[in-house]
Amino acid sequence: MNLSNLQPATGATRNEKRIGRGTGSGRGGTSTRGHKGAKSRSGYSKKSGFEGGQMPLQRRVPKFGFKNINRVEYKAINLDVLAALTESGTTLLDASFFVTAGLASKNAKIKVLGRGEVTKALEVHAHAFSKSAVEAIEKAGGKAVTL
Structure with missing residues (x-):
């Protein structure tokens, strides 16, 4: 066996249907497209959402709401997550720490929220803090640094 005589296993391939090659072929005439209508014409492609002329769902349903382009x-x-992460002895929690811990992607903005308690003095660097989170961190003797 070599590259010049490789071929598919017997029965693995079939010849393509030769459509529209005269009535003797059995697939001439309408060329398997049925009779008349848009689907029988050349160049037909069904538009997405087209419902045969009925008003499509996309246009029957009213528009609502908006996307705020300035939303951050x-x-x-939360603080309980930070407390669990710092059991290993880390006290400086910055963006790179959160990325390595798998809590955020490297481009994500991080906000620390106040659920849970902090017992150690931590220095936390984040893009935003809730008031309760800042209070809890400072009460434990730590620092909340806004990036």
């Missing part, structure tokens, strides 16, 4: 999306991290 934060990745929320």
Whole structure:
């Protein structure tokens, strides 16, 4: 066996249907397209959402709401999560720490929220803090640094 005589296994391939090659072929005439209508014409492509002329769902349903282009999306991290992460002895929590811990992606903005308690003095660097989170961190003797 070599590259010049490789071929598919017997029965693995079939010849293509030769459509529209005269009535003797059995697939001439309408060329398997049925009779008349848009689907029988050349160049036909069904538009997405087209419902045969009926008013499509996309146009029957009213428009509502809007997307605020100035919205800032934060990745929320609570104090109880920070407490669990710092059991290993770390005290400086910055963006790179959150990325390595798998809590945020490297481009995400981080907001620390106040659920849970902090017992150690931590220095936390984040893009935003809730008031309760700042109080809890400072009460434990730590620092909340806004990036």
